[in-house]
Amino acid sequence: MFDSQIIVNLTYVVAAVLFIVGLKMMAHPRSAVRGNLISSVAMLIAVVATAAWIFVDTNDTLAGWLLIGLGLAVGGVIGAVMAVKVEMTQMPQLVALFNGLGGGASVLVAGAELVGVTDAHATVDVMLAIGLSGLIGTVTFWGSLVGFGKLQEIDWFEKPLPIPMPQVFNALVAVLLLIMLAVMVSGGVGWPYLVIILLATVLGFTLVMPIGGADMPVVIALLNSYSGLAAAATGFVIDNNVLIISGSLVGASGIILTQIMCKAMNRSLVNVLFGTMQAGGGPAGSDDEMYANVRSTSADDIAMILDTAQRVVFVPGYGLAVAQAQHAVRDLANLLSDKGIEVEYAIHPVAGRMPGHMNVLLAEADVPYEQLKEMDEINPTLGQVDVAIVIGANDVVNPLANTDPNSPISGMPIIEVDKARTVIVIKRSLSPGFAKIPNPLFAAENTLMFFSDGKKAVLDIVGAVKELG
Known part of the structure; x- marks a missing residue:
């Protein structure tokens, strides 16, 4: 047996x-x-x-x-x-919440195990695993809640922290955490665990609060990694092999995804965590001067442009999620495909508010997978695109990333829709994106602005295309 x-x-x-x-x-x-x-x-x-x-x-x-x-x-x-x-538009908030709950669970499990640890079992490896589980799990829990608040656009989470030199403050808290961890491990005592939780709570807030909304996809991926590392540490605490393995998988995949997100934004992880993406002035002159030549259009005009097109590329952004326009976009794409027009979707890695946000939205609308094209795949051929339709995207199509070395997004890889023969931007207004900088694409010679809610705009275009027959 x-x-x-x-x-x-x-x-x-x-x-x-x-x-x-x-x-x-x-x-x-x-x-x-x-x-x-x-x-x-x-x-x-x-x-x-x-x-x-x-x-x-x-x-x-x-x-x-x-x-x-x-x-x-x-x-x-x-x-x-x-x-x-939960609506698809709220999926980033849900992911942030799940990350936090995973970290919180690790803190509670490690704490419960600490209560039952005797002096004979308070070995270095056990105490270290408990301390790390509490530290990483607490930072993950509170950091994820802050991320949730930012994604939910709760005013309190958008306010700056009233802490002078926050980076120095975070460094001091980190040093205190290491000291408490050393006391806990070397002395085999449990009381530092409570101090670790309190200090890690502070660090969870002070690390994530200064980070702007444009960096949230990176933060979500990183917190996901943290939750996995906390789970792996807890696996060592309770001697559970499958928890160690699954936590390590989540931790490793989260780190890899974080690196991919940083590369897509041309920023280092250190810059995301400790730097800020400040609003830049862009080219010389005011926004009014930049947008002096903006041309608006209508659904009927767009329908006539599409009627002569052979290749159309949709570029979705967070505005598509807010308007819940994914099903309307799919219907328009199907209508164009029935006319023999080649339809594709250009997906930027950090479009939206979490990794893969646009892929999830379009999959939910049953968009064919083969029509989804990653940025590196679509960019070389955008010069042969007849019509590029930008729906709710802003910073990820801003040509300042390629033309202005002083721009906050300088060097960030973008979807180069400005190379298409005609660009149609569906947007409520000329307001900037998360990076808070103007977008000269809106005033480009080959760009037409359709000012409207994303879903209503696409439905109007669908109706106009059907009228043309």
Whole structure:
């Protein structure tokens, strides 16, 4: 008869393999849904195996099983309600919240384990794992809540911190954290854990509060990595192999995604965390002078332009998410495809407010995966595009990134829609994007502005195209 621990470890191996397979499948939109389902099944297997092992090896009472079942039921109900109720436009906030809850769970589990640690078991590795779990988990929890507040545009989270020299302040807090961690590990005592949580709470606020909305995709990816690292540390605390593996996978993938986001913005992670993207003046002259030659258009005029086009590229941004225009855009694209027009979507890595935001929105609208083109793939051919339709994007199509070395976004890779024969920008006004800088694309000779709500504008264009026949 097999030892129960051997059976549990074999089950953990199965769960770990499924985690890796699911993560690999999430790398492509076509298989992402299946990958998510496989990862969910892996987590269920891990939870059930852990619960069964606890029951068998500790002769736990029925009350323990009932508590585990209650936790699964409550969590399942909350997850199901969120999946149904939360709008796609609120997905970045939900991801930030999930990151925070993961970090908070690690803090509580590590704290509970610390309560039961005896002097004989207060070894260096155990105390270090508990301390790191509390530190990283707390920073993740509060940092994610701040990120949620910024994404939700809650006024309090947009205000600057009343702290002189915040970077120096953060450095002092970090030093105090390391001192408390050293005391906890070397002395084998638990009281520094509370101090670590308090200091990490402060650091969670002071690290994320100064970061602007334009950098939120990077912050979300980084906090996702933090939640994984906290989970991995907690795995060492409770000696759970599958938690170590899954946490390490999340931590590593989050770091990789963070690097991709930074590269897409041509900024270093240090610059994102400790620098600021200040509003720049752009070219000489006022915004009024820059926009003096802006030309507006109508749905009927756009329909006539599209009627002679052979290739059309949609460039979605956060404004598309706010207007919930993804289904209307899909309908327009289908209408154009039926006329024999080639339709594609140009996707910038940091368009929206979380990594992959535009991919998620368009997938939700059943846009064919093969029509989604990454920035590096679409840019070389934009000169052969008849019409580029920009919906709610701003900074990611701003040509100042290529032309003005003094611009805050100088050097940031953009989708070069200005090379298209005709550019149609659907926007409510000439207001700037997250970077708070003007966009000369709006006044370019080949650009037409359609001032309207994104969804209403696209629906009007759909109606005008149908009238042309």
